[in-house]
Amino acid sequence: MDPGDNDNHQSPEWVVNMKNLLDGGLALDAKSPWIIGKVPYKWRCVRDTAFYSEMVFIGPLNRRLGQELQGLRHELKIRFLIRLLGGKLERRGRDGDVSRTTEGQRASDGCERDEHDEGGRMVKAMLLDDLAEAMQILEQKTRACYSESFDDLSSVEFVEMMVVDGCFVVELLRLYHQRFNPQSPGVATEYDPIFSNPLTLTALRRDLVQFENQLPFFILEKLYELINKKNKIDHQHAVPLEVLAVTFFDPLLPQHNAASKLDTNKPKAHLLDVFRSSFLNSEKVLKKGKSQIKSRLNPNGSIRGVVRHFTSELQEAGMQFKKWKGHDLLDIEFDHNTLRVPQLSINDNTISLLLNFVAYEMSIEHPEPFFTNYVMFWDSLVNSPRDIQIFRKHGIINHLGSEKEVVELFMRCREVIYDLDLGYLYNEIKEVNEYCEQYCESKYSFWWRSLIRERFSSPWTCLSLFAAIILLLLTLLQTFYTVYAYYRSL
Secondary structure, X not given: OOOOHHHHOOOOHHHHHHHHHHHOOOOOOOOOOOOEOOOOHHHHOOOHHHHOOOOOOXXXXXXOOOHHHHHHHHHHHHHHHHHHOOOOEEEEOOOOOEEEXXXXXXXXXXXXXXXXXOOXXXXXXXXXXXXXXXXXXXXXXXXXXXXXXXXXXXXXXXXXXXXXXXXXXXXXXXXXXXXXXXXXXXXXXXXXHHHHOHHHHHHHHHHHOOOOOOOOHHHHHHHHHHXXXXXXXXXXXXXXXXXXXXXXXXXXXXXXXXXXXXXXXXXXXXXXXXXXXXXXXXXXXXXXXXXXXXXXXXXXXXXXXXXXXXXXXXXXXXXXXXXXXOXXXXXXXXXXXXXXXXXXXXXXXXXXXXXXHHHHHHHOOOOOOHHHHHHHHHHHHOOOHXXXXXXXXXXXXEOOOOHHHHHHHHHHHHOOOOOXXXXXXHHHHXXXXXXXXXXXXXXXXXXXXXXXXXXXXXXXXXXXXXXXXXXXXXXXXXXXXXXXXXXXXX
């Protein structure tokens, strides 16, 4: 064929598009690694409510939701932005009348401190242009943090989202810390129902730790810096934003002095990462995290990344379970025949939090899948309500619902977590498996222990089995004499 004929050949549309990409010099690895993305559908099947926002949508991933829902949530964010900028707020009296008060009027009423006081409200001189300009500079860096490109979102719309959503988050954390921190003087938050309604605060906490509901942390830090500057607060001596965040989120899964466990010098991806990091500062966890598992298979081909026996089986093998008081959530230890585990309270808050931790660790190339390993550890121990009952009896699991509900949750996690190569609990899992193998060397011995447990668990079952054996022997004896008499008479 004459090469010139190729010029007259009409290429398919997809070929033309690909050539245009090649001509444009687009590299396959041009986009930097993202830190915020959509939760896979399979994870939503584990617990859909863990990934659905109830009060607010933050960031661009959820912007396509219905107009009515967005409108209700956007109004809340705008109210906080107006408050931050020193605008007018609505104040509803006991009789239902609404009056508008300025920041100066609130201060004169004794409800708010002077604007020049170190922890005071933002002065009216704070310009919205300052925030918009700062976000404009960081726009491209922010876009690169998401798994989607958002080409349909203009620069103006994207910057607006950054300012409105970011200021809402920062102001919420700021005001909460000032109002509820005993060492911080109060501010005028009594007019906002958010700070007087525990259910609303809980819903906001759950929304703001969802993986899809995140803004890059450097955005929040920049806004916080500008806010402190306009408040005439020395940003270097202000309470770190990470501390404000952990103080706000701590009621979801309380820790002892959680803020002190933060490493404020280590970069954070977003608020979810900030709160997650507060659980990782345990000396035991950090020490274990340095050892990485090279392979999930033993030479004989058996999986070593999970416990191979459920809790009821381990108890039959003589293992003891003990609630480990005074230790962090991820601190788990096996010593001789005792498994020590810190108490885990299972409720809607902790389930949502743990699943979002795992979704974050599994959605990116994360070097420290601590919570993924933690959830799989529980999953490998639980297979029936009896397993949960054992943990509840020892005070290790605190759950008000049914044991069956907890079992089903862990079994759904089992279907979506695959990679067990890395795990800080590797040594504990290995020791538990080795212990159990010493007491379960054969299927016969394990079957015999199961039979003893099931048939001799109470005196009534023992009597029933004994009576059945006597009845069987008498029946056999009667049959023998009948047959014997018959043949003797022949």
